[in-house]
Amino acid sequence: MDDCIFCQPQPTVVENELATAFYDLHPVSLGHLLIIPKQHYATWFDVPAAERQAIWQLVDTAKAALDQRYQPDGYNVGINVGPAAGQTIMHCHVHLIPRYHGDVPNPTGGIRNLLPPEAN
Numbered sequence: 087m088d089d090c091i092f093c094q095p096q097p098t099v100v101e102n103e104l105a106t107a108f109y110d111l112h113p114v115s116l117g118h119l120l121i122i123p124k125q126h127y128a129t130w131f132d133v134p135a136a137e138r139q140a141i142w143q144l145v146d147t148a149k150a151a152l153d154q155r156y157q158p159d160g161y162n163v164g165i166n167v168g169p170a171a172g173q174t175i176m177h178c179h180v181h182l183i184p185r186y187h188g189d190v191p192n193p194t195g196g197i198r199n200l201l202p203p204e205a206n
Contacts, residue, residue, distance in 0.1 A: 087126045092177035100147050104140035107148045110181070117156045117184040119148050128176045129167045141180055148182050158184030164197055 087093045096108040099119060110118040121144050123137040133141070145163065152158060162183040166173040185193065 087177075090126055090175070090177050092120075092122050092175060092179065093126050100144060100151055102140050102144055102147070104137045105144045107144055107182070115158075115184050115186065115189060117152045117158065119152065119182040121145055121148060121180040121182060123178055127178045129173065130165045130178050130180075131167060133178050145180060145182055152182070152184050156184055159187045160185040160193075162197055 096106065098106050098108055100107045101124075104125075105121055105123050107119045107121040110120050121141055123133055123141060125137065127133045127137070130138075149161065152161075162181070162185060164181045164183070165178070166181075
């Protein structure tokens with residue numbers, strides 16, 4: 087799609103036949119990657135099975151590359167689906183976010199911290 091930023095060429099970190107990964111322009115941590123299908127699908131639930139499998143394979147490949155380059159202590163992996171869940175670019179993308187000891191005071195709860203009453 088001409089108006090989708092993710093459908094424009096991105097500086098690739100790793101890729102396979104159906105998916106590609108590149109650094110997030112607004113990272114929440116050092117090494118934050120986005121993994122997307124090469125074809126345009128608005129949300130995760132629009133992505134066909136073959137592309138979903140390719141994305142998850144690339145998550146593993148990207149994690150290995152980040153392990154080697156940055157040696158993070160952990161990861162968050164997330165997908166925002168729709169504006170109510172925080173999706174701002176309507177091209178399916180998986181966040182692979184390296185985490186480091188001390189990057190937040192208390193990481194307990196991980197992604198549950200998005201909804202404060204459920205945090206920690």
